[in-house]
Structure formats: structure tokens, C-alpha cells
Amino acid sequence: MIHLVLQEKLQQVVNALMPEADVSNILVRPCPEPKFGDYQTNALIGLAKRNQLNPREFAAQVVEQLDVTEYCEPIEIAGPGFLNFRLKAMALSDSLAGAARGEHLFYHTDAEPRTVVIDYSSPNVAKPMHVGHIRSTILGYALAKVFRLLGHKVVTDNHIGDWGTQFGKLLVGWKEHLDKEALGQDALAEMERLYKLVNAASDGDEAVLARARNELVKLQDGDAENLAIWHEMIDLSRHQFDEIYSRLRVNFDETLGESFYNDRLKGVVDELIAQGIAEESEGAQVVFFNDHKSLKKHPAIVRKSDGAANYTTTDLATLEHRQNTWQPSEVIYVTDGRQQLHFQQLFALYDRWKPNHGMKFNHVWFGAILGEDGRPFKTRSGEIIRLAGLLDEAEQRAFDTVSKKNPDLPEEERNEIARVVGLGAIKYADLSGNRQSDYVFNWDTMLALVGNTAPYLLYAFTRIRSIFRKLGDESLTRPKAFALDQAEELTLAKHLLRFGLVLELVIEECRPNYLCNYLYELAGHFGSFYENCPVLQAGGDTRTQRLALCNLTGQVLQTGLETLGLETTDRM
């Protein structure tokens, strides 16, 4: 983590020269252009200007005091006052040799681990999971793994939608229109059919609506028959969710659905009323945010006029439970961007309810999935694309490709490769973009096997594995030092050193695409290295060092991919 050492020394020097200045935003970053150096800072320019100093003269003063000769060639002052750092060969060598000895993998765990609750996936009972759910699931799982890699304690929680007004209509449908055979074949599809059926029938039909309300009241009052049906719907749904999660290789520490908090809802509202936070308005219990600029016009309802709680109430109870149970320093919600207002309300409301909670709230939202016409995504028939079908298609395409590229592999192995590659492609397609951008769904883009895709990264990994297979029984000697002279070796090695920087950026911004970009670049640098720097045919120290470089690249690739939730394969 050389850049952190540079950064710390730089901050110390600036602090000595300018004691009042806030040095926390004086950062050392990789140079965008290698020709300028390996790392740079541009923070001195702004700092000098804010203090009516000449930036270049100030930079010169800093450089005068800054002793980094252990790591860098003489610092260059460039342009209006950039500092450019160029790594000494020895510093690079030391870092690589340490990693080769297994002392680190170019990142370090946080000295002050935090506890983080991450809420993701959260599908609704009785509705099939579709492509929209995959984003939350895959993003949330990847984020959890990055936090864990950096030493934080993570509690993942799948907040399933298993309680609420939709069960009124579902119960009517179940009792009046259930097709048991269809239920046995595809339970979620059948439940969805029932819901849509009753939903359509209730449109403008008071009698149907009344039946649905009645069934819901009976359920909430603990009617034995309705409770039994409700339980069955949950079991069937969860069974299908678990199938998807198992295919995606995603898991959760907790699965506490909305119903888990049911007994607490009344108490939450009563407390809000007693504390004068909630008040009656138009028959409902409502919280106004008059002192809150952006929420002024958007009060939150915590009890509907019919007396029932809603999702704000449930989410308040959920936050309370999380605070009491895990005392997290941060709670992260991974949902689509349409819920931004809801979470603004929730966070503001919780701040008022429990002012000393000490938690940082973070709504990590993502953009919509659009069709090729740029409108919200639907297939031609109007049906939302099901997740299971998407996964099947991905694996099939990967299987066809591996069978073409490598027909001699046993079918069983090709199947396993297809699974890893196909699922990896889907996950990577979801992770590699900026999560806040809407994205246009396209089968060929999402399932592409060339270009900036998971298979590209996996392929680089298999080439490394292949080299080590060729090595056979020969034991790997650890180089004591790295004397790299080829441009491709240096580029690759220096990129390895940035791994930790990227991981920290990912958890700061909750954006796994930074890690995707990094790994893609790493695989690219490895590709050039692989073409230009023979490994097994090289001799002496060069061979030893290149083998070690391959090994380290493989480790970073594998760690990075696994952290994103992707598996690796030795052959493709």
C-alpha cells in the first residue's frame, strides 16, 4: 500500500507547513497517464489557491520537506502544481516479493472493523423473481463480500415481502380459482396468475374488493385457514427463491421477512404518537417534515386510515431490530432508484424517533432495466423476463461456446465450465456498469462471451492456470527480488499494487464496477504480458520472476472475481 505511505507523509508535511488546513482530502491517486508517473496528487493546487499562495511555489516547498526517497524517484512538479511520484524499482520489487511470500495481496484489512448490515434481494412472496431482482441480489452480495475482504463484520439480511395487502387478493384467488396441478408445476407462476386474475376482477368491482379486504382482515386476526394458506404460499415461494439463490451461489445470514416485525408495528406507531412525532391527518397517522427542505411536501404515513401499518412502519421496526441486535455502524439498502423518497423519509424519521442511534444509513440504489426502445423492460408478450430462463439461456450459450472451442473436454466438465462462465457473464454484466445508470437489457449484450465480460477475465485466469499445469511437479521458487525490465512486466506489476486502492473505493462508494474495471484492466495487462513475455521458455531469474508474477496475477484475479461473487475455472 505504497500510495498510502506517500499520502500520509504528504499530509504530515502539509500539516507542518499549514497547520490550519484540513489535510484529509489531500489524496495520492494513480496517475491517469503512465508517462506522468505512477502516482500523483493535485490537491496542493487548490489548497495553495485558497490560501493566496502560488501553487507551484507551494508545491516546491512541500517537495522540499517531503522525504520519500525510500519509495520514489525525485518528485516532479508538473503543470499548475501536480506532484508526480515515480516508484523506485526497489520499492516495487519489495512489494511484489512480500506478496510472493504471502505476506499480503496488495490490500490490507481495516484497522477499525465496522459492523455493516446489508439488505438486498428482498423479493415478494407469490411473485416470481425477474431480471430486476437480480441486480439487487448480485450487487448486495458483491458489496457484502468486499466489506468482508477488508475485515468488516457484515450481516446480510433478505427482507422478504411476506406480509401486506396483496395477500387479501391472493387469498381470494387461492380459495376460488386455484389450479393445483399448475401449482405443483410452477408455484410462483400459478400464484402470480391468481393475483393477476383477482386484481383484474376487482377492478371496479366492489364485491371482489370487499372479499379481498375481508380475507386480509381474517389473516391478520389469525384465522387458522388463512394462516395455513399464507404459510403454504411462503413455503412455496421461499423454495423457489432458494433454488435461484443456490444457482446464483448467493446466500444470506438472515432472512427476516416483513411478517417477522408484525407484532411490533402497533407499538412503533404508538410510540411515534406519544412522542408527538406522528399526528392524525385525513384519518391516517402521518409524520410531517416541515423543517426538512426536500421532504417538506412529502409526509410519511405510518398508519393508514384503515388502521393498518405500511412499509414505512415495517421498515422502522426493522431498523430498530437491527440496531438492537447488531449495533451496526452502517445499514445499507440495495434497491432500485424508485424508492429514494421512501428511504429519505425512513432515515429522517428514524433520526427523529431515535436521535442517538449512531448508525449511518445508505440507500444504495440502482437504475431501471429498460427495453431496447428505452422504456421499462418487458418482453414482446408483455411478460417480465424470468430469472430462471435467463440463467438457462446463459448456461446454454456458454456450453455451445465451450463445446466449439474445446470439444475434447468431457461433457461433464464442459457443463461445469458453462455454468461458471454463463452465470459469471450475467453477474458481471450487472456489476460492471455504474449501478445508477439505467441499463438497456439485451440478450446478446448480457450474455456476450467476448469483450469486457466475465469470460475475458476467466480466460486470463485459465491461461495462468495452464502455465502452472505445464509446470507439473516442479516446485515454485519465490524470488527474493524482482528485476523487471520489460514494459509489459512493469505495467502488470504496478497494476497489481493498486488492488487495495480499488477495494477501498468500492466500499466507499458502494460501487462494485470499480473492481470490475480494475480486473478488466488487469486481465488486459496480463494479456499483453502473456504475448510478449514468455514464461516457461525464459531462463534463470526471469523465469522465476515471471512465474511469480503470473501467480500473483492469478491470485488477485481469483480473489477479485470471488469477491464479486464469480467462480473461476481452470479450463475453458
Add this chain to the structure above:
RNA sequence: GCCCCGGUAGCUCAACUGGAUAGAGCGUCUGCCUUCUAAGCAGAAUGUUGUGGGUUCGAGUCCCGCCCGGGGUACCA
């Protein structure tokens, strides 16, 4: 109406939070498989970053106006 996102190459997307010449992939064109897996590598072409102003050493990024698209906007989640 108001609020929040967004608009970048023909297409799909990046751009390390205000940095140096805006980058990748797909598609198009040109080379490279008796040598560690060609799902690869090397190279070419492609841009008024929606638009008009402003801020400053420096703007895709920040501020203001306008155009276009999406979402939200009191009892769905």
C-alpha cells in the same frame, strides 16, 4: 405543477468525485496460431460529452436557463 435521476462514438457502457490528449467493448477495416489455450494479441477509423451561458489555472463532472427521456410525488412495496 414540484422533486429526484439521466442525456458521452452507429450500438451498449466507462471515466478513480474538478485534472493533463474523454476511454473500453460490440460492429467495421488490417495484421498475428509448427512456440505457455486465438473466448486471445497488435494496429486503424469513429466525439461540438443534449443545448445556451457562468464559475477558474483547468469542466463530461460544479452553478443557472432551456430541450428530451425515465422515475417519484398521502394511505402498494
